[in-house]
Amino acid sequence: MQKDANSFHRILDTFQDFYIRTTKAKVHIIMAVHLFKKRTYSSVYQKYMVPVSSEILNIIVSFVKEKTDGRPLKMGLDVGCGTGRYTLPLAPHFEKVLGVDISESQINVAKQHTTANNVSYMVAPAEKLPMKDTSVDLVNAALAAHWFTTDEFFDETIRVLKTRGCLAVHGFSPNFDIEYKDLSHDLNVVLSEALDTLSQYYDSIVEHMLCQYRSIYEAIPLKDKEWITDIPVRIQMSVPEIVGLFQSFYMYQTFMEKDVKGAEEFLIQTKERFQDILGEEADSVQLNINMKYYCVLACKH
Ligand SMILES: C[S@@+](CC[C@H](N)C(=O)[O-])C[C@H]1O[C@@H](n2cnc3c(N)ncnc32)[C@H](O)[C@@H]1O
Numbered sequence: 001m002q003k004d005a006n007s008f009h010r011i012l013d014t015f016q017d018f019y020i021r022t023t024k025a026k027v028h029i030i031m032a033v034h035l036f037k038k039r040t041y042s043s044v045y046q047k048y049m050v051p052v053s054s055e056i057l058n059i060i061v062s063f064v065k066e067k068t069d070g071r072p073l074k075m076g077l078d079v080g081c082g083t084g085r086y087t088l089p090l091a092p093h094f095e096k097v098l099g100v101d102i103s104e105s106q107i108n109v110a111k112q113h114t115t116a117n118n119v120s121y122m123v124a125p126a127e128k129l130p131m132k133d134t135s136v137d138l139v140n141a142a143l144a145a146h147w148f149t150t151d152e153f154f155d156e157t158i159r160v161l162k163t164r165g166c167l168a169v170h171g172f173s174p175n176f177d178i179e180y181k182d183l184s185h186d187l188n189v190v191l192s193e194a195l196d197t198l199s200q201y202y203d204s205i206v207e208h209m210l211c212q213y214r215s216i217y218e219a220i221p222l223k224d225k226e227w228i229t230d231i232p233v234r235i236q237m238s239v240p241e242i243v244g245l246f247q248s249f250y251m252y253q254t255f256m257e258k259d260v261k262g263a264e265e266f267l268i269q270t271k272e273r274f275q276d277i278l279g280e281e282a283d284s285v286q287l288n289i290n291m292k293y294y295c296v297l298a299c300k301h
Helices: 002-036 039-048 054-067 087-093 104-112 150-160 181-199 204-210 214-219 239-248 250-258 260-283
Strands: 075-079 096-101 119-123 136-142 161-172 177-179 224-237 287-299
Touching: 039 104, 039 239, 054 087, 054 136, 054 161, 054 224, 054 287, 075 087, 087 096, 087 119, 096 104, 104 119, 136 150, 150 161, 150 214, 177 181, 181 239, 181 250, 181 260, 204 214, 214 224, 224 239, 239 250, 239 260, 239 287, 250 260
Parallel strands: 075 096, 075 136, 096 119, 136 161
Antiparallel strands: 161 287, 177 287, 224 287
């Protein structure tokens, strides 16, 4: 009898664990669909998201070339491709590149910005990739894997990758700092207060970004894998671009949904505080932004 009760509780625990994982995953898919279906958000995203990191692209392309021993790279797949920001720069390295995203609106913007004729786009979820078995040389996911139901995405990745095909998932930390003449301290006070405000709208997916994809790295069911953290990337941005970048964060979109006025005020006040520090040159000056990227690489053998 005791044995039966233990078995029953074990089954119940397993069911609860499965239920919690499945529900959380569904919540993220619903959130992503809801958030990225907005056309206005796709435009803001395309305009203000930080530029593609050439450092990360070099790391990925070198890894794939090394693992595939110089064989011709036929197919690249960019999953959660958004507006195609990483899909296009991957194009010169592959015969064909396909970008897939769960959001039709993101895919429409991506199609409008496509200039390469070996690139195409399709609406599809990361959990069911529209590719044949063993047909892909690289599966890339830029700033996107934290949205996916990762165990299903990894199963699909392993299914579609050729032998010695590679997976690359990467992103940047939502915390960064500004360097500018002797005003860095004052500018960083404003910046960190703004990031603190946005952090109130963090969801559990931001945890993946804050721990630089440690949990994603650990969950990849491939033996040959690498986790590169704290990759320094420095870019230049103006104050309007920094304020635009806040708008491109999904935390800001959640803020807007909960309190439109508060969210608009937040942008205006943050901009004014930067302007007070920088004076007349505020709108034109380029500030140095120090960011931290991370990248997880894996190879199927
Ligand atoms: C932050 S954006 C990154 C877009 C692009 N990779 C980039 O670097 O700009 C995250 C993207 O993941 C997509 N996404 C979220 N969940 C997804 C899923 N389960 N399957 C496919 N795409 C998904 C969203 O629609 C969104 O376009």
